[in-house]
Amino acid sequence: MAEIIEVPSPFCGIGTDDLTVQVDGVALKVIKNGCAVNTPAFEQAVTDTSPRVDGKEVSFDVAVAKAAALLKNTNQPVIGGCATDVNGMRALLALADRSGAVVDNMNFTGARNNFLALQDSGWMNTTLAEVKNRCDLLLVVGIDLESFSPRFFERYLWNEESMFLADTGKREVIYLGKAPSGNASTSPSGQKALVFECANEALPDVIAVLRALVKGNPIRVDSVGGIAVADLQAIADKLKAASYSVVTWAAGALAYSQAELTVQTLSEMIKDINNKNTRSSGLPLGGKEGDQTANQVCGWTTGYPARTRFSSGFPEYDPYLNDANFLLNNGEADALVWVQAFNVKAVPPATDLPIIVVGRSGMTFAKEPDVFIPVGTPGIDHAGHAYRMDNVVAIRLKKLRDSGLPSTADVLNAIEQAL
Amino acid sequence: MLIKLTGGAVYDPASGIDGAKQDIYIQDGRIVNKPTGDFKVDKEYDLTGKVVMSGAIDMHTHIGGGKGNIARTLLPEDHRQDPVARTDITRSGCGHAMPSTFVTGYRYAEMGYTAGFEPAVLPINARQAHMEMADIPILDKGGYVLLGSDDYLLRMLTAKKDQKAINDYVAFTMQAAKAIGVKVVNPGGINAFKFNQRKLDLDEQNSHYGVTPRDILRVLATAVKELGVTHPLHVHGCNLGVPGNMDTTLNTIQGIGGLPMHLTHIQFHSYGTEGDFKFSSGAAQIAEAVNKNKNITIDVGQILFGQTVTASGDNMRQHANHKHASPNKWVVMDIECDAGCGVVPFKYKDQNFVNALQWAIGLETFLLVDDPWRIFLTTDHPNGAPFTSYPHLIRLLMDKTFRNDMLATIHPEAQKMTTLASIDREYTLQEIAIMTRAGAARLIGLQDRGGLSAGNWADITVYTDNADRQKMFEKPDYVFKDGELVVVDGKVVHTKWGTTHVVKPDYDSSVEKDLQAYFDKFLTMKLNNFKISDDEITEDGRGSLTVHPLKGDVA
Numbered sequence: 001m002a003e004i005i006e007v008p009s010p011f012c013g014i015g016t017d018d019l020t021v022q023v024d025g026v027a028l029k030v031i032k033n034g035c036a037v038n039t040p041a042f043e044q045a046v047t048d049t050s051p052r053v054d055g056k057e058v059s060f061d062v063a064v065a066k067a068a069a070l071l072k073n074t075n076q077p078v079i080g081g082c083a084t085d086v087n088g089m090r091a092l093l094a095l096a097d098r099s100g101a102v103v104d105n106m107n108f109t110g111a112r113n114n115f116l117a118l119q120d121s122g123w124m125n126t127t128l129a130e131v132k133n134r135c136d137l138l139l140v141v142g143i144d145l146e147s148f149s150p151r152f153f154e155r156y157l158w159n160e161e162s163m164f165l166a167d168t169g170k171r172e173v174i175y176l177g178k179a180p181s182g183n184a185s186t187s188p189s190g191q192k193a194l195v196f197e198c199a200n201e202a203l204p205d206v207i208a209v210l211r212a213l214v215k216g217n218p219i220r221v222d223s224v225g226g227i228a229v230a231d232l233q234a235i236a237d238k239l240k241a242a243s244y245s246v247v248t249w250a251a252g253a254l255a256y257s258q259a260e261l262t263v264q265t266l267s268e269m270i271k272d273i274n275n276k277n278t279r280s281s282g283l284p285l286g287g288k289e290g291d292q293t294a295n296q297v298c299g300w301t302t303g304y305p306a307r308t309r310f311s312s313g314f315p316e317y318d319p320y321l322n323d324a325n326f327l328l329n330n331g332e333a334d335a336l337v338w339v340q341a342f343n344v345k346a347v348p349p350a351t352d353l354p355i356i357v358v359g360r361s362g363m364t365f366a367k368e369p370d371v372f373i374p375v376g377t378p379g380i381d382h383a384g385h386a387y388r389m390d391n392v393v394a395i396r397l398k399k400l401r402d403s404g405l406p407s408t409a410d411v412l413n414a415i416e417q418a419l
Numbered sequence: 420m421l422i423k424l425t426g427g428a429v430y431d432p433a434s435g436i437d438g439a440k441q442d443i444y445i446q447d448g449r450i451v452n453k454p455t456g457d458f459k460v461d462k463e464y465d466l467t468g469k470v471v472m473s474g475a476i477d478m479h480t481h482i483g484g485g486k487g488n489i490a491r492t493l494l495p496e497d498h499r500q501d502p503v504a505r506t507d508i509t510r511s512g513c514g515h516a517m518p519s520t521f522v523t524g525y526r527y528a529e530m531g532y533t534a535g536f537e538p539a540v541l542p543i544n545a546r547q548a549h550m551e552m553a554d555i556p557i558l559d560k561g562g563y564v565l566l567g568s569d570d571y572l573l574r575m576l577t578a579k580k581d582q583k584a585i586n587d588y589v590a591f592t593m594q595a596a597k598a599i600g601v602k603v604v605n606p607g608g609i610n611a612f613k614f615n616q617r618k619l620d621l622d623e624q625n626s627h628y629g630v631t632p633r634d635i636l637r638v639l640a641t642a643v644k645e646l647g648v649t650h651p652l653h654v655h656g657c658n659l660g661v662p663g664n665m666d667t668t669l670n671t672i673q674g675i676g677g678l679p680m681h682l683t684h685i686q687f688h689s690y691g692t693e694g695d696f697k698f699s700s701g702a703a704q705i706a707e708a709v710n711k712n713k714n715i716t717i718d719v720g721q722i723l724f725g726q727t728v729t730a731s732g733d734n735m736r737q738h739a740n741h742k743h744a745s746p747n748k749w750v751v752m753d754i755e756c757d758a759g760c761g762v763v764p765f766k767y768k769d770q771n772f773v774n775a776l777q778w779a780i781g782l783e784t785f786l787l788v789d790d791p792w793r794i795f796l797t798t799d800h801p802n803g804a805p806f807t808s809y810p811h812l813i814r815l816l817m818d819k820t821f822r823n824d825m826l827a828t829i830h831p832e833a834q835k836m837t838t839l840a841s842i843d844r845e846y847t848l849q850e851i852a853i854m855t856r857a858g859a860a861r862l863i864g865l866q867d868r869g870g871l872s873a874g875n876w877a878d879i880t881v882y883t884d885n886a887d888r889q890k891m892f893e894k895p896d897y898v899f900k901d902g903e904l905v906v907v908d909g910k911v912v913h914t915k916w917g918t919t920h921v922v923k924p925d926y927d928s929s930v931e932k933d934l935q936a937y938f939d940k941f942l943t944m945k946l947n948n949f950k951i952s953d954d955e956i957t958e959d960g961r962g963s964l965t966v967h968p969l970k971g972d973v974a
Contacts, residue, residue: 006948015943087959097505097510118493118750121747122750123750124738124752126752126754127755128943129755129757130613130754130756132943133756134753160940163574163756163941279614296488299488300519300520300554301510301554302513302519303494303498303512303513304495305492314503314504315511315519317498383958385550391485392485392547392754393543394544394546394547394550
């Protein structure tokens with residue numbers, strides 16, 4: 001039995017790296033600084049250790065050969081999931097390049113709300129240490145932050161001391177859209193967050209009015225989406241009065257049509273505030289299950305985020321047409337490779353096509369895939385790198401145990417070699 | 420395997436050889452003396468009529484790190500203009516302004532370059548810089564770690580810590596980030612922007628710390644020198660792009676008091692305020708100061724006309740410059756109490772007065788600085804232009820007629836504001852070899868690179884002499900990397916992986932005690948998780964580390 005300290009987590013997206021994990025053989029127990037997201041993800045038991053072809057246990061080499069044979073006979077394979085570490089993504093992109101596949105990260109449809117805004121007009125953003133030391137006003141838009149990241153407030157807002165705030169407990173928190181599910185956003189001295197609820201679908205109007213108020217444009221209604229314009233005016237005033245306000249949202253939680261326009265309006269509002277003689281920054285949430293990692297590695301390898309096809313021999317990005325589910329449902333694909341090294345519950349979408357799953361040990365299937373190769377998890381079974389939500393910090397993941405499970409990169413490199 | 424390169428005209432400034440016909444022998448990746456006694460040549464290349472130089476070294480090019488990847492993500496429409504298909508030996512990707520990593524390696528090699536150095540490695544983003552550079556094939560690489568707007572250093576200055584403590588911190592950071600140099604960007608200005616300061620002159624105080632850029636430059640330049648790091652402090656000065664900033668630059672040169680200092684992309688810092696448009700060339704004054712102060716080295720950051728993207732750590736100036744974004748989209752970030760970045764697409768136009776004069780100012784600088792060992796050929800890729808424009812730039816420097824023909828096409832008012840037409844100088848092949856090879860290796864402190872004498876690694880480029888220097892330099896006949904033939908007739912024929920160049924200056928390990936407390940209290944990761952370990956570079960079996968000696972080390 002061993003205890004490993006300062007363990008970084010690839011699961012929560014906010015880069016917690018202060019976990020203490022007890023290792024007993026291949027059993028893990030988070031004994032310090034766990035949370036509702038990290039603890040079950042670390043403690044997930046290893047089940048399968050042998051690959052399977054058509055439901056029968058086979059050797060690693062046989063499974064790899066079968067996967068390669070399946071891919072050889074395809075015209076348009078799709079590699080979905082894309083939930084792994086940096087080396088796993090490197091191998092995934094090499095395989096996609098060789099096989100002419102479409103690469104699609106499973107969280108891309110959510111992340112697309114950010115990418116479309118970024119690629120149309122850009123933004124001004126910040127990172128977690130700046131939040132921890134500078135943020136005097138946090139505006140949370142359309143997300144229950146503490147269920148998304150249980151330790152966000154403890155680590156980055158209610159830290160005992162900050163470099164530039166005399167009293168971190170005096171920071172203001174405002175929720176717009178969703179209400180918090182618990183009390184994590186209440187300051188240590190008991191000051192509760194201000195909450196202005198509205199339906200998700202009302203957010204475009206609410207945010208548009210808020211931006212107009214920041215700019216000083218007249219608004220001729222009294223309320224929008226059930227929120228009084230006077231309340232929005234108060235938020236606008238606070239944003240302009242703050243020294244370093246931070247606006248946070250989760251692209252995936254803005255689950256309505258054309259939500260990229262909401263991200264864009266928020267981002268343009270932040271730019272406006274920076275033209276009003278103060279500072280403000282955005283903080284898009286994300287970073288779970290390798291989504292930022294997939295987009296970063298695909299970014300430097302192809303120039304594009306992780307919804308990119310290689311079927312023409314060179315990378316082509318299309319945030320809509322390269323959607324794996326769209327391709328599967330339209331009969332445009334003829335095989336699916338599903339790569340998911342983090343989450344046993346994130347199983348491949350239902351399809352009648354041949355499926356190769358490179359998945360975390362412990363994954364179970366309604367329909368047995370043609371090939372299943374169980375892999376280890378980055379940060380548990382092997383070392384690796386993963387990007388945090390703020391997309392700047394890559395955390396160095398540790399190997400915690402000897403499970404004998406191969407890494408995603410081991411498997412995908414072997415399949416590529418076999419092609 | 421013994422390789423012989425026979426009968427080429429060798430330009431090897433490191434050995435003082437200026438075009439002499441000379442044979443070169445290669446064995447086990449290195450250049451060797453002609454073997455004595457009987458020996459068998461396994462492979463011979465007849466280089467009669469060819470020009471032989473060592474592989475070129477780009478000492479300032481943004482090839483790794485977060486802001487480059489933001490630039491890529493920002494510009495899908497630019498990539499679509501230049502798709503790069505996969506071949507049996509090369510990976511697919513994209514080119515033009517901010518190429519994908521694989522294409523970066525191929526295209527550099529195809530121009531005869533064998534090494535590139537990322538000048539702005541944020542300590543907290545150093546992993547990304549190294550991971551991206553690890554996916555750049557063929558080239559050797561390295562990075563200069565960015566300090567000067569990090570709150571830790573500014574706190575040290577406010578607390579009046581002594582130089583020894585600062586040296587320890589700098590050395591620690593260089594080792595933790597796996598760097599070969601230290602860079603400062605808009606000294607203290609990135610930090611000041613977070614406190615809502617929108618400009619910061621050389622002697623202007625940071626509103627929170629009371630520290631000035633001059634203070635920061637002095638302690639960092641001293642630290643680099645006292646640690647024995649060969650590459651002088653690499654400085655992106657105050658007031659980038661601001662008309663009149665040549666005075667700031669001249670003050671910066673005077674103020675460093677003789678300490679070694681490298682002023683990067685100086686073209687962007689050489690502007691006066693004369694003329695109808697209150698924008699003029701300061702190149703003559705800057706060049707005079709560089710000529711006079713032997714402690715100063717510069718690279719130019721030449722702009723060339725066309726679409727590109729600017730990616731800089733200087734969030735303060737990039738925020739101000741966003742008004743010129745073309746297309747109109749841009750990103751500014753504050754980063755981890757460490758630094759920041761700003762990414763702004765630019766389209767430099769020859770019929771825009773300012774852009775046209777920027778073009779002329781860069782060229783004036785090249786032509787007015789006397790000593791090619793102290794000036795380096797850069798476009799600050801991709802900020803002034805993509806690195807693929809180097810052959811064109813070399814022709815501008817080597818061919819007065821071509822230069823003047825180009826000059827005649829730019830904005831007429833800009834033509835009136837430049838002395839370029841009156842400058843007769845044409846760079847020689849030897850001077851180009853100094854700027855892009857021997858000088859760069861010496862400046863960075865690369866052992867056994869940048870020269871063609873025995874003992875050097877066999878990074879060698881062979882060109883066909885051609886009066887059209889652009890044609891000559893864009894398509895080498897052969898490029899060898901560590902003795903392996905990687906390019907023939909300007910096309911990659913074989914790929915391999917280069918090494919990562921670093922230095923490891925010593926520090927008193929007690930510095931980690933303070934840092935640990937600081938990380939725990941104010942930052943977001945554990946100090947031990949911040950430090951990059953050697954195996955992060957080498958564990959995939961492709962990367963390697965090459966540690967270069969410090970000044971004062973016994974070679």
